[in-house]
Amino acid sequence: MTSELIAVDWGTSRFRAFRLDGAGKVLDRLSAEDGMSTVPAGGFAAVLERHCGAWMKANPKAPVLMAGMVGARNGWAEAAYSTCPASPKSLANAMLKVTDRVSIVPGVIARDKSGADVMRGEETLIFGTEVKNGLVCLPGTHSKWARVEEGAITDFATFMTGETYALFRQQSLLSRLATEPEDLTGFDDGLEAAKDGTGLTNRLFQARSRVLGDEMAGEKVGPYLSGLLIGAEVEGAFKRYGSNHVITLVADGVLAQRYVAALRSHGASLEIISPERAFLEGLATIAAARSQDPTP
Amino acid sequence: MTSELIAVDWGTSRFRAFRLDGAGKVLDRLSAEDGMSTVPAGGFAAVLERHCGAWMKANPKAPVLMAGMVGARNGWAEAAYSTCPASPKSLANAMLKVTDRVSIVPGVIARDKSGADVMRGEETLIFGTEVKNGLVCLPGTHSKWARVEEGAITDFATFMTGETYALFRQQSLLSRLATEPEDLTGFDDGLEAAKDGTGLTNRLFQARSRVLGDEMAGEKVGPYLSGLLIGAEVEGAFKRYGSNHVITLVADGVLAQRYVAALRSHGASLEIISPERAFLEGLATIAAARSQDPTP
Numbered sequence: 001m002t003s004e005l006i007a008v009d010w011g012t013s014r015f016r017a018f019r020l021d022g023a024g025k026v027l028d029r030l031s032a033e034d035g036m037s038t039v040p041a042g043g044f045a046a047v048l049e050r051h052c053g054a055w056m057k058a059n060p061k062a063p064v065l066m067a068g069m070v071g072a073r074n075g076w077a078e079a080a081y082s083t084c085p086a087s088p089k090s091l092a093n094a095m096l097k098v099t100d101r102v103s104i105v106p107g108v109i110a111r112d113k114s115g116a117d118v119m120r121g122e123e124t125l126i127f128g129t130e131v132k133n134g135l136v137c138l139p140g141t142h143s144k145w146a147r148v149e150e151g152a153i154t155d156f157a158t159f160m161t162g163e164t165y166a167l168f169r170q171q172s173l174l175s176r177l178a179t180e181p182e183d184l185t186g187f188d189d190g191l192e193a194a195k196d197g198t199g200l201t202n203r204l205f206q207a208r209s210r211v212l213g214d215e216m217a218g219e220k221v222g223p224y225l226s227g228l229l230i231g232a233e234v235e236g237a238f239k240r241y242g243s244n245h246v247i248t249l250v251a252d253g254v255l256a257q258r259y260v261a262a263l264r265s266h267g268a269s270l271e272i273i274s275p276e277r278a279f280l281e282g283l284a285t286i287a288a289a290r291s292q293d294p295t296p
Numbered sequence: 297m298t299s300e301l302i303a304v305d306w307g308t309s310r311f312r313a314f315r316l317d318g319a320g321k322v323l324d325r326l327s328a329e330d331g332m333s334t335v336p337a338g339g340f341a342a343v344l345e346r347h348c349g350a351w352m353k354a355n356p357k358a359p360v361l362m363a364g365m366v367g368a369r370n371g372w373a374e375a376a377y378s379t380c381p382a383s384p385k386s387l388a389n390a391m392l393k394v395t396d397r398v399s400i401v402p403g404v405i406a407r408d409k410s411g412a413d414v415m416r417g418e419e420t421l422i423f424g425t426e427v428k429n430g431l432v433c434l435p436g437t438h439s440k441w442a443r444v445e446e447g448a449i450t451d452f453a454t455f456m457t458g459e460t461y462a463l464f465r466q467q468s469l470l471s472r473l474a475t476e477p478e479d480l481t482g483f484d485d486g487l488e489a490a491k492d493g494t495g496l497t498n499r500l501f502q503a504r505s506r507v508l509g510d511e512m513a514g515e516k517v518g519p520y521l522s523g524l525l526i527g528a529e530v531e532g533a534f535k536r537y538g539s540n541h542v543i544t545l546v547a548d549g550v551l552a553q554r555y556v557a558a559l560r561s562h563g564a565s566l567e568i569i570s571p572e573r574a575f576l577e578g579l580a581t582i583a584a585a586r587s588q589d590p591t592p
Contacts, residue, residue, distance in 0.1 A: 081508075109509055114492055115502045116509025142469075142501065157494055158501040160468075167463045172456075173438075196410055198453055199532030200496045201525065205438065205454040206411045212377075213405055213412025229497065236495030 004062040006055055007283040008048070010070035011121060012037045015047065019055045019062075024284045028055065036068075036075045044076035045099065056101070064102040065283050068121035071096065071104040081109035081118060085152035088127050092290035105286055110155050117158050119144050125250050126153055128282030129273055135245040137237070137263075138275075139230075139255050141166075145237040157240055159233040168204060169225055177211040179218035186220025187258065190227020191265050194235055203228050230262045238266065246271060250278045300358040302351055303579045304344070306366035307417060308333045311343065315351045315358075320580045324351065332364075332371050340372035341395065352397070360398040361579050364417035367392065367400040377405035377414060381448035384423050384578075388586035401582055406451050413454050415440050421546050422449060424578030425569055431541040433533070433559075434571075435526075435551050437462075441533040453536055455529040464500060465521055473507045475514035482516025483554065486523020487561050490531055499524055526558045534562065542567060546574045 004027075009016040013035035019028040034047050048064070049056075056064065071079035079096040086108045095103040107120030122144045126136050131148045138144045141162035147155045168174050193203045207224050210216035216224065247270040249259055256272060263270050300323075305312040309331035315324040330343050344360070345352075352360065367375035375392040382404045391399040403416030418440045422432050427444045434440045437458035443451045464470050489499045503520050506512035512520065543566040545555055552568060559566050 111509065114494070115489070115506050116511050117501070117505045118508050157498050158505065159495070159497045160501050161497055163468060164497050164500075167468060171467060172459060172463060193411070197532065197535040198410070199455070199528050199535070201455045201457055201460050201528060202453050202532055202536075204460075205413070205456050209412050209414045209454065212414050213407065215412050232495050232497060236493065236498055239493040239495070 004059050005284065005287055006052055006062050006064040007280060008052070008064060008066040008070070009068055009121070009124075009279050010036055010066050010075075011068045015051060017052050017055075018280060019052075020280065020284065024280065026280065036070050036072070041074075044070065045102075048102065062101075063287065065095075065105065065287055066102065067105040067124040067279070067283060071106060072120055075104075077104065079104045079106035081120075082106045082123075084108065084110045084156075085149070085154045086123060087152040088285045088289040089292070090152070091123060091127075092286050092292075095286075095290065105283070108153055108156070110153075112155060117156055119146075119156060119158070122146070122156075123153060124282035124286065125275060125278040126282065127285045128278035128280065129248045129250060130281065130285075131248050134248060135237075135241055136248045136250060137259065138250045139259050143233055145233075145241065147241055157237065159236065161229045161233045165225055165229050168207075169222055174204065174207045174221065174225065177208055177218050178221035180222070181219065182222045183217060183219035184223050186216070186223030187227035187261065188265075189216065189220065190224040190229070191231040191262055193224070193228050194231025200228070200232055203232075226258060227262070230258055231265075234259075234262050234266055234268075243268065248273065250275050252276075300355050301580065301583055302348055302358050302360040303576060304348070304360060304362040304366070305364055305417070305420075305575050306332055306362050306371075307364045311347060313348050313351075314576060315348075316576065316580065320576065322576065332366050332368070337370075340366065341398075344398065358397075359583065361391075361401065361583055362398065363401040363420040363575070363579060367402060368416055371400075373400065375400045375402035377416075378402045378419075380404065380406045380452075381445070381450045382419060383448040384581045384585040385588070386448070387419060387423075388582050391582075391586065401579070404449055404452070406449075406453075408451060413452055415442075415452060415454070418442070418452075419449060420578035420582065421571060421574040422578065423581045424574035424576065425544045425546060426577065426581075427544050430544060431533075431537055432544045432546060433555065434546045435555050439529055441529075441537065443537055453533065455532065457525045457529045461521055461525050464503075465518055470500065470503045470517065470521065473504055473514050474517035476518070477515065478518045479513060479515035480519050482512070482519030483523035483557065484561075485512065485516065486520040486525070487527040487558055489520070489524050490527025496524070496528055499528075522554060523558070526554055527561075530555075530558050530562055530564075539564065544569065546571050548572075 005020045007018045015032045015034040082094045094106045108123045110117045132151045136146045143159040143161045249272045252274045301316045303314045311328045311330040378390045404419045406413045428447045432442045439455040439457045545568045548570045
């Protein structure tokens with residue numbers, strides 16, 4: 001049993017806050033455009049006060065826990081990365097207090113011999129899936145695939161899938177032949193193309209050369225790029241972690257549909273949880289871990 | 297023995313012209329910023345006249361042969377792609393006459409079951425290498441690897457290496473932590489990273505996460521990206537065509553140095569020819585093939 005909690009998901013482009021009762025039920029919520037990239041240095045406390053001041057006043061005992069890029073270098077304060085294995089307990093112990101009642105959940109760093117990788121915000125979502133042993137996939141601008149063992153994150157890998165899609169779809173030569181409305185069957189062509197060993201920078205050019213060669217209509221270009229990049233992500237994740245897991249997918253909307261299609265085409269079994277639910281359950285789990293014996 | 301020739305390499309961003317004698321020796325040359333992307337529709341003849349009018353007047357019999365993007369959709373006139381196998385003879389037969397004395401060398405299309413690929417301008421360089429059987433590598437914004445058999449191009453693959461580098465180095469989140477002057481040893485780190493099966497969109501993120509994890513300095517980011525993308529190109533080309541060829545590299549300057557380093561790290565034997573020499577020899581070869589019996 002925990003006390004009331006104010007949960008803040010403060011990312012680069014958006015501020016989301018939830019007022020939760022002791023059982024984790026959402027009593028109130030709000031969403032605003034005050035992403036941390038819009039907040040000047042020293043201005044974070046004021047933004048929090050503006051959005052959550054009334055809640056904080058109404059229940060002076062409710063701690064405010066924040067996760068996301070708010071704990072990054074250019075955020076409210078830099079919450080140093082926690083190392084793997086990272087559990088709700090280890091993160092709770094490492095939380096950074098920025099005021100008497102406001103704390104930030106740190107991100108996580110994985111130090112694999114193939115190079116360091118980092119996440120900030122996704123750790124909270126991962127714990128919210130309640131996966132004890134398995135593979136968690138969190139699609140996005142920088143998708144994350146995390147391996148969870150005995151309830152702790154032991155390794156993870158980032159894929160710049162969303163950002164790469166945006167760069168090529170909007171700012172590369174490939175954008176010139178892309179037309180709308182889109183033909184979504186191009187997505188399957190992209191998934192198939194991701195299997196070609198010639199590699200991504202070759203398969204990306206196919207989005208142009210197939211159109212010039214009258215093998216693909218311009219309406220398929222966007223969906224082809226989507227299928228290619230998501231397909232490449234799934235292929236890479238399975239190479240790294242093996243493909244015999246039940247994948248827990250943290251996604252909703254169109255993105256969830258696309259990842260489900262990609263994972264199913266690889267014969268994967270999967271479960272889905274919405275990012276909002278994963279965030280709320282994750283933050284509550286970390287809050288509960290903090291309330292326990294503080295020694296790790 | 298051929299007559300004097302005016303050779304024009306008219307690409308997207310640059311106009312280069314050479315006055316060649318019957319033995320292929322360069323009598324005169326010029327270079328201007330009138331790339332075809334700067335020329336309005338219908339304005340091409342005037343640009344040619346401005347730059348080469350004096351040469352054309354001095355020798356009214358010298359044909360003007362042009363290669364490059366000038367034969368593309370938005371160029372002087374669209375020279376339809378020739379198909380594989382493409383030889384100097386087949387291209388000579390397919391040249392597009394735009395005026396009485398001016399002709400454009402067509403590009404080439406490869407129709408592989410893995411999808412169509414296209415080139416425009418590189419076919420001329422490939423014939424200039426005089427490779428009869430082998431693999432030709434032409435680095436660039438859109439690098440090409442071509443398989444030549446019995447003097448004809450039978451297949452090729454494009455890699456968006458240069459464009460991908462520019463997009464990520466200048467317009468992605470990866471640019472934020474990159475600093476200068478660059479530490480070129482990062483190139484070898486990138487080459488090594490290209491071997492990692494997790495894939496390109498993961499290895500690209502390493503350019504950020506290794507810096508955040510204090511494993512790599514910001515000065516290495518640019519060179520790391522270069523090594524990663526060139527390494528991925530070489531890996532992909534070898535997967536597609538096999539790795540037991542002598543590679544003929546059409547490149548000069550810094551780009552040649554980087555590709556030589558990448559190819560040598562894969563144990564490849566290679567020969568190098570400068571793009572200018574390949575262009576001149578290639579155009580002369582095509583011109584000579586046109587002068588022969590016109591039937592294929």
